Amino acid sequence: MAQLEAARLLLAKARQDEYVLEQFAADAQAADETFGFHAQQAAEKLLKAALSAGGVVYPRTHRLGELLDLARDRDLAGAGGVRRVAPADAVCGGVSL
Numbered sequence: 001m002a003q004l005e006a007a008r009l010l011l012a013k014a015r016q017d018e019y020v021l022e023q024f025a026a027d028a029q030a031a032d033e034t035f036g037f038h039a040q041q042a043a044e045k046l047l048k049a050a051l052s053a054g055g056v057v058y059p060r061t062h063r064l065g066e067l068l069d070l071a072r073d074r075d076l077a078g079a080g081g082v083r084r085v086a087p088a089d090a091v092c093g094g095v096s097l
């Protein structure tokens with residue numbers, strides 16, 4: 001039950017990052033670095049929420065690839081269809097970063 005509660009908390013925090021992203025997307029003066037930070041944070045929290053909901057104890061890390069690999073290894077829903085993207089090829093909201 002504690003892991004499910006942690007998953008819910010992480011989802012709520014990811015939604016906060018998503019809100020910031022939505023605000024920044026409409027603001028041409030918003031810093032790219034801040035947008036990227038919140039995009040990374042949202043993705044990290046969503047991956048950790050999925051891992052927690054799946055009963056997986058994940059390492060303390062900010063490495064999205066490591067968390068994604070762990071989700072794939074545990075065959076969590078949705079992780080199989082996600083592939084790694086090289087940082088130079090990263091795309092967020094249709095805008096190349």
